[in-house]
Amino acid sequence: MATISDVASRAGVSTATVSRALNGKSTVDPELVARVIAAARELGYQPNGPARNLRRQEAAVLALIISDVENPFFTAIARGVEDVAHKVGYSVVLCNADENAAKERRYIDVAIQERVAGVIMSPTSTATNIDPLVNRSTPVVAVDRPLPGHPSDTVLVDTRLAAREATEHLLARGYRRIGCVTGPSGVRTAEDRLAGYRDALRAANQRGSTRLVRRTEFRAPGANRAAHELLAQPEPPDALLVANSAMAIGALGALAERGLRPGRDVGVVAFDDVPWAALVDPPLTVVAQPAYEIGTVAAQLLLARVNDGARPATTTTLAARLIERGSSHR
Amino acid sequence: MATISDVASRAGVSTATVSRALNGKSTVDPELVARVIAAARELGYQPNGPARNLRRQEAAVLALIISDVENPFFTAIARGVEDVAHKVGYSVVLCNADENAAKERRYIDVAIQERVAGVIMSPTSTATNIDPLVNRSTPVVAVDRPLPGHPSDTVLVDTRLAAREATEHLLARGYRRIGCVTGPSGVRTAEDRLAGYRDALRAANQRGSTRLVRRTEFRAPGANRAAHELLAQPEPPDALLVANSAMAIGALGALAERGLRPGRDVGVVAFDDVPWAALVDPPLTVVAQPAYEIGTVAAQLLLARVNDGARPATTTTLAARLIERGSSHR
DNA sequence: CACACTGGAGTAATCGTTTACTCAGACCGT
């Protein structure tokens, strides 16, 4: 593989000149620049990234550690991050922590070892420990969920308010016993959605009951079990607030298995506006989160911090939007 | 940030010994190993990846360049690759080419610069050029679609046969004018699915008509337009074979917009068994591709080639499976 | 005309590892 000295000798200059010509750092005779560029092209020269990063003590790479690649919410964030990063010459490596604290831990180590310029992450839980990153002063931006411990730039959705609005919408539609299927305890988004749900009940002078709430992992099978449990009770809920789209699949499956029709029999509102939401029958009422925008904002914050580590930490909260469809109408 | 010589002096040994103790390459006095490990832990030492990669001339990193992160088929492949790679200590960086040849080209360059151990990719089109990788003898494994030009390890699905079986299934169910919505010309999976569709028609002594075929990008909006065009004809199709799940969303949307019920009015079979397929009404008949397995096989092939560049190139073809549901029953 | 200054190129140090080579001592067989 061609190295910088191959290029240098072919162009008849020193390696320093090649480096300067290619990076445009300092002024170089235009004729030499042309010779260098020609030589580099002829040899198919690609600079050795590790060597460059070793010397520069930093790579133009951002790590994005997301809690689930198969969740469209997170892949949309990823696209937002990528689009911003690429525009300014950064690459993004995507790491899938899979809602698994051990994998997450491992990817944090990888990010440190590879000396990435910064990390964007959606922490799997309150157990997430970013001390290693903080100790090495690697900039970190949290998305979707705040990071425990250190203050850091954070991009969130006002999910508590969104949950409250969704619940109020169900109440306004005449549903009276609203259940909630949310994520595991310790995960902030799960807690917030539950809190918003309770806010709405309280504002309507309803006493919430723990019998109407289930917590489970953010995936379809858990939500399926949870929905079955809720609906099998003597006084089952007449509506469900479901905390993400994978869980919506499980919950809607449970309704179908029990011969219940969403909307008419059990009102349903789920978080995340997935492409298929409008296709199910009846179409699914959802809370649309601005996922792509979360990604772009996070990337901008991270890049700003890479250039100025002293900036104070900020928290950006974006609004979610309720999209009413048939599953919340009798 | 602590370096290897910090660890060395704290443990009272040379850097060479630290390296050997930590990597377990050569025999080191157990007592020294213990001292080194203790010192490393106390300092929070994380080896400098770029330095290590520079010296070793190779990084324990695989690049996975997929054509669309938002397509569940590709994210499932990604999980397969990750699971295998992690087991043997490799990291995976996921790159989203977004069905865009320029982005793909760029990620190939990044992979070369970072000197990754190998690349797994689903080429966006026949324009994909992996010469730069081949010239530097970086191992490449193609998934889902073969690579033009060089022979290389390839993991495919027998998508032509699957398309044929899906079409035969529709014929067996009594549908007579079957239409096909497939991907752009030049993309192998799009061609193969169309070819399988035609195989089935030919075997049934039907003359296919180009009026029943539409090609479009592998996304919902294109498929929506295509389905509308097909259905607006004087002699519209009574069934549709749709080439992936994003397109299925577009096509099912078109049916709904025209007041047509899948199954009863227009039979539908789509590629890819997405989690929501069973939720739509009627449930969607699909061709399930073994995406996760594609990922695991590809990763194994790539790792094998990293260890032995001289292995002959192989092509693995996996079978897809038709899952019959309501959308293909009148 | 001598001298300071400047722009542009080369020389060589440097980043943090890994590893070929060297070397000291322990152990063994004759």
Added chain:
DNA sequence: ACGGTCTGAGTAAACGATTACTCCAGTGTG
């Protein structure tokens, strides 16, 4: 007892880029 082997640790040379420093020639100025 002595040479040969072997084990395990240290020394120093890479890896390939960037960049501080040096040097030279050309220019401007007093």
